[in-house]
Amino acid sequence: MPDSVNVFEESRQASRRLLGQTIVKAMSAKGFIAEYVDTKEQAMDAVLRIIPEGASVGIPGSVTIREIGAFEKLRERGCAIFHHWDPSFTPEQRKQAWKDEASSDYFLTSSNGVTHDGMLVNIDGNGNRVGAMAWADNPIIYVVGVNKASRDIQSALDRIRDHATPPNALRLHVDTPCSKVGHCVDCDASTRVCRAVLILERPTMGRKTHVIIVGEDLGY
Numbered sequence: 001m002p003d004s005v006n007v008f009e010e011s012r013q014a015s016r017r018l019l020g021q022t023i024v025k026a027m028s029a030k031g032f033i034a035e036y037v038d039t040k041e042q043a044m045d046a047v048l049r050i051i052p053e054g055a056s057v058g059i060p061g062s063v064t065i066r067e068i069g070a071f072e073k074l075r076e077r078g079c080a081i082f083h084h085w086d087p088s089f090t091p092e093q094r095k096q097a098w099k100d101e102a103s104s105d106y107f108l109t110s111s112n113g114v115t116h117d118g119m120l121v122n123i124d125g126n127g128n129r130v131g132a133m134a135w136a137d138n139p140i141i142y143v144v145g146v147n148k149a150s151r152d153i154q155s156a157l158d159r160i161r162d163h164a165t166p167p168n169a170l171r172l173h174v175d176t177p178c179s180k181v182g183h184c185v186d187c188d189a190s191t192r193v194c195r196a197v198l199i200l201e202r203p204t205m206g207r208k209t210h211v212i213i214v215g216e217d218l219g220y
């Protein structure tokens, strides 16, 4: 009799692969340069195939990019990394870091959500990340775990607000209502981090837009 735990895990992984491949097919048809990989290690390898040695890389706030070990691997190959997640930064230094991220040779990020039919959905508080996603003249690379897949745009927005924002607010010690109850209450708080929504139906005109869908849980 097969080991039931292995059977459960194998079927779960097979289902994730199917979903990831379905999304990649839809994204490719929309003009994204999309690929599917099973693991975060393979995702990092895919990133390193795109970013050449010595290139500068802008990395906005992203748990996923840190989880795949991008900082360590990119530094090993001599890449300069610009990012604003340095607690010692003054507000002015943080604003400069946002600009440096957007003007790097490559912009490496995740997406808050991806729909089954291949659209990227993001919500921002400051707008620096969605601004750079919407326009910059550098190639952009998204690394997205299948845990962020949703049926359509509305369910992607709901997932982001109900399941991604509360743990993110807790991680960043931002005093939002969702961080008290564990789900979105569509608040009107001054601390509200849901302020700017970007839906990428296609890559923006002329911009190389890579998407690596990963068959693992990454980020929130």
Ligand code: SF4
Residues within 6 Å of the ligand: 160, 161, 162, 165, 166, 176, 177, 178, 179, 183, 184, 185, 186, 187, 188, 189, 191, 192, 193, 194
């Ligand atoms: S709208 Fe407010 S309560 Fe809802 S997820 Fe955003 S910050 Fe949290």
